[in-house]
Amino acid sequence: MIAVDPEEGRVRLSTAATEDRELWQFLKGLQKGEILSGTVASIESFGVFVALDDGPRHPVFSGVGFITFPELSWRRFEDPSEVVEVGQRVSCEFLQFDTRNGEARLSLRALQPDPFATFADDTEVGQTLSGRVTKLLPFGAFVQVADGIEGLVHLSELARTPVETPEEVVQVGDQVSIVVMEIDVERRRLLLSLRHA
Template structure:
């Protein structure tokens, strides 16, 4: 789109960046696919509102509906540099990389076999999601809902219902928490 011959200053700036560099700037535009950031250092982009771009997954560790729930136009941000997108001649950035991961903090304080209290947040054909802490949800697979087999999660629980569950697996790398209701001594009450 914007080649090195059309804008050598921009390309030299982007090539100088290294993974993990912290870049500061101002949110220039919010789009459904991500956020443009006008960086403090470096040149302007000839096409986009900013040289920096934060994709939706890199905005926050927490679940959100729209990018505007996380940032607003004009807001100052510090982001980690991920990569030089040579197609768009932009710096791919991560806002969440500059913030502690709540899943890892939560995982530090729990163990497999531990009983937790939670609230059912979503029913899916293969089980239910249970929120066990702020911004932390785990999956209770259908086979782990009750001691007897069931065909659908709504036969057993409803969204908003409080449940007791046991931690069966903590996958730190994929940020997944697996839970069981049937293994909990008090979970089926």
């Protein structure tokens, strides 16, 4: 696929990648977990292309390597330019050969320590922490307790008496003391309580 035009209801396709024998041979020779280096070639609205040092040129895209946004970083970000920039040298882990687009799916975050796992190792259920309210939603509030680590304070855990909205108790930017209720490393989920603090 080259481009999607939602207003026109069209998708432009190209078979150039699937007909490029050198590209196909290179991609088929890669092993899951292999470390590949290259240069960020472009940042698009759907991901980041990487021109790989040892790879051929892609006949359609600006790079043979491709990183989806979730694979850029363990931390939440609003814009991919907060993590990488065009021209930046990167090393990534090879995840899989995308036969549809003729590209190597890569992960930048796989080579970085997971801050949630480190946090979980150093934190216990029942521990009191301080943090900053970062987001309010109808079901609760998110509180940042460490760099890149946010947890949810469910509406039922905001106050000792029932509340209908988080705004009745906290506002974005408030510094609060909270108690750790649950740490789920596998799902990377942290549940917190304000009413128990």
